[in-house]
Amino acid sequence: MSTPTPASNLPRRGGVGLKPCHYRTILETRPGIGFFEVHAENYMGAGGPPHRYLTAIRDIYPLSIHGVGLSLGGAEPLDEAHLARLAALVARYQPQAVSEHLAWSSHDGAFLDDLLPIPYIREVLELVCGHIDRVQSALRRPMLLENPATYLGYTDGDYDEPEFIAEVVRRTGCGLLLDVSNVHVSCTNHARDPHDYLQRLPLETVGEIHLAGFATRQDAQGRPLLIDSHDRRVDETVWVLYSDVLRLTGPMPTLIERDADIPAWDELASEAARAEAATISAEEPLRVAAG
């Protein structure tokens, strides 16, 4: 655990999701941020300001490329044209980590622009593993897989979520992008114990952590229904869970994700600084060698 999985060479510091409204501030003030992360699809145009800015920022900072469009859990074959675009982006920017989601988002030629849930059954396990094998072979490097935030599940199930994720990681050799907010959101929505959920994940393969804000609603029965909205500050409950995670993983690259209602740079920087203070002071966990 003292070194992150080979799927991530990100520094074990605080990072921030890169947004166009902050490009100039970052280049002019060169803030002491551990790394930046971009959504891969936002940089799949041929040229223009996004590439000019990302090139300049990548010259200064480590980078994580986070895909949102591969549809790893889709029943359809992987979109090879999209995978080729991702591979070209990875070759161009040489990021310290590449990640994608345990979800589906494309069907019959339509892109549904959300991270949709999958049933945790054997045939889907094989499908997802096949897709991840293909991605890792096209990128010629291991990727990180992010645990989902979900609002419902399926009638059919051979595994629960952490079991399914652990099995995918074991079979494909990918690493885990542990979204601590997603753990809190999913466990609340499905009335699970987040600590039990965490204990059953392959935490030794974590290469990056995400923290984000969520919205609180109620379902029709009046039970809490948390929405992974990325539109506000990280909740105190998630900060507490994050400290618990760090006790299990040791220091980890930790990203503040914000995708809507983007605040001034200083607010994101202060959240990243809080994550960095927590992660650099975390102790390496004691591990008993197996066997």
Added chain:
Amino acid sequence: MSRLADSQATFAAALLGPELPVPPDLRSLGVPAGADRFGVYRNNVMVGLIEGLREAFPVVCRLVGDEFFRAMAGEFARANPPRSPVMLEYGTGFAEFIKDFPPASSLSYLADVARLERAWVEAYHAAEAEPLAFTGAVSGAPLRLHPAARVIRSRFPILTIWQANQADAEPPPLELSDEGDIVLVTRPAAEVQACRVSEKAAALIEAAASGNPVYVGLELEVLWSLGAFAASGADA
């Protein structure tokens, strides 16, 4: 794998079709999932698509107001979900949709403003290329269009309307001219530029775009300075 494909087909249809029932294979806390929980996905998808269109068409949104825009964009999105995960491509076809959208028919220029905004987004993301510099002489080689250059012709003064409805714009003139605009949108360097060009200049650009030879004329000097053409050599 056909069971998963069937399940995702039903899920996808119900996402975009609010009148359809929640798919029967979904569950939450031990009971069949209801519209409250499935509705989170429905809402995420529609809000995401509408927001994406609002960011790509800010002037259209300003012209019709937020509420009208959301309704119009929502109707477009349901009928025309993205065909690619590369969302910066989303919005092709929105201008055509607006042209045939009856509630917007009183704003006859709206579709052309949408075409201008789409051209702006395409120019923003177009490949890099060195603009052709004016050297006073042109060799016999055909001129190569700059990859960002697009010409939008309208019988309405769309450039004036577009400029007057930027976030930091001056108040619009009290009376718009009756004349149409021919607008060149291009990106010679980092910034997208939109400017009015003459009929003759537009014809030169369109000729270059279709691969026909373009001959030296007075207009060319102007078009070089506007970044309509690319220097010979590969795109960056």
